[in-house]
Amino acid sequence: MKLDGRVAIVTGGGSGIGAATARLFAAEGARVAVLDADGEGAQTVAAALPDAMAVAVDVSDAPMVDAAVANVVAEFDRIDVLVHCAGLDVGEAWKQRLYDASVAQSKARTAGEPLPALGLTESLDDDSWRRVIAVNLDGTFFCCRAVLRHMVEQRSGVIVTMASNAAQLGVAGMPHYVASKAGVIGLTRSLAREFAPLGIRVNTIAPGGVDTPMFRRNAETVRRSAVANAPLGRVATPEEIANIALFLASDDSSYLIGETVNANGGTFLP
Numbered sequence: 001m002k003l004d005g006r007v008a009i010v011t012g013g014g015s016g017i018g019a020a021t022a023r024l025f026a027a028e029g030a031r032v033a034v035l036d037a038d039g040e041g042a043q044t045v046a047a048a049l050p051d052a053m054a055v056a057v058d059v060s061d062a063p064m065v066d067a068a069v070a071n072v073v074a075e076f077d078r079i080d081v082l083v084h085c086a087g088l089d090v091g092e093a094w095k096q097r098l099y100d101a102s103v104a105q106s107k108a109r110t111a112g113e114p115l116p117a118l119g120l121t122e123s124l125d126d127d128s129w130r131r132v133i134a135v136n137l138d139g140t141f142f143c144c145r146a147v148l149r150h151m152v153e154q155r156s157g158v159i160v161t162m163a164s165n166a167a168q169l170g171v172a173g174m175p176h177y178v179a180s181k182a183g184v185i186g187l188t189r190s191l192a193r194e195f196a197p198l199g200i201r202v203n204t205i206a207p208g209g210v211d212t213p214m215f216r217r218n219a220e221t222v223r224r225s226a227v228a229n230a231p232l233g234r235v236a237t238p239e240e241i242a243n244i245a246l247f248l249a250s251d252d253s254s255y256l257i258g259e260t261v262n263a264n265g266g267t268f269l270p
């Protein structure tokens with residue numbers, strides 16, 4: 001087994017990619033701490049695993065993150081792996097506005113009329129911007145910082161963060177999500193350089209579409225275009241992304257640091 005005896009924290013472990021990762025890591029011999037803002041979801045996933053614990057935590061709250069990590073160390077003694085999957089996208093109402101504005105633009109394009117503005121970024125309010133950055137970027141930093149304190153003591157550890165192909169493509173009308181995930185890629189590279197000399201490896205995964213509750217909340221057209229843009233002709237399963245997380249968390253990737261694994265079914269192929 002690839003993670004025999006190791007202790008892994010999986011944030012966002014109550015759903016989607018995180019839940020699939022928690023299950024796979026447990027099957028590979030890890031003791032898993034499932035962290036999620038949805039405490040019930042975390043509890044349900046952890047309860048089905050042989051040696052696991054659940055902690056309810058909002059990753060955008062630094063003291064809460066520190067307390068959750070201390071809780072894991074008290075229970076399992078150490079932290080060998082962090083896979084940070086907790087994240088959120090832009091919310092249903094914003095997605096609906098984005099969808100309606102895109103439809104209006106494509107109707108105008110078809111009719112040969114001047115394109116109307118999407119009218120999105122100009123009206124994005126401060127709180128919406130800050131919430132996405134707070135959860136996706138601050139949350140990644142807070143979780144990495146909390147586990148690094150222990151990994152530095154141990155002089156070993158592996159961190160896998162979760163970016164998105166949106167960070168590299170850019171997505172019209174989603175500047176907050178895109179900026180947060182681009183930040184995750186930069187943060188990952190910075191941590192990789194700083195901590196490699198101490199035996200700690202840090203990498204990120206940038207998925208395209210993945211069939212999770214987050215993805216299923218998108219409009220049908222958005223889901224169809226994710227499929228159409230991937231030469232593989234489908235989006236990923238959460239288990240396929242978990243397999244990549246396992247590779248990055250295990251000794252199989254011992255010479256890989258600061259890497260962004262573009263798990264997007266070939267979307268970036270020229």
Ligand SMILES: NC(=O)c1ccc[n+]([C@@H]2O[C@H](COP(=O)([O-])OP(=O)(O)OC[C@H]3O[C@@H](n4cnc5c(N)ncnc54)[C@H](O)[C@@H]3O)[C@@H](O)[C@H]2O)c1
Pocket residue numbers: 011012013014015016017018035036037038041057058059060085086087088089135139162163164165206207208209210211212213214215
């Ligand atoms: N599904 C996709 O198509 C896709 C594509 C690219 C990147 N991603 C990224 O993958 C990661 C996992 O997404 P998923 O598709 O599994 O989504 P999901 O919604 O199924 O799971 C996300 C989990 O994060 C938790 N969470 C949200 N905010 C939190 C907070 N403040 N503190 C703690 N937990 C919180 C949720 O409760 C949920 O359990 C996210 O970072 C997402 O941005 C997903």
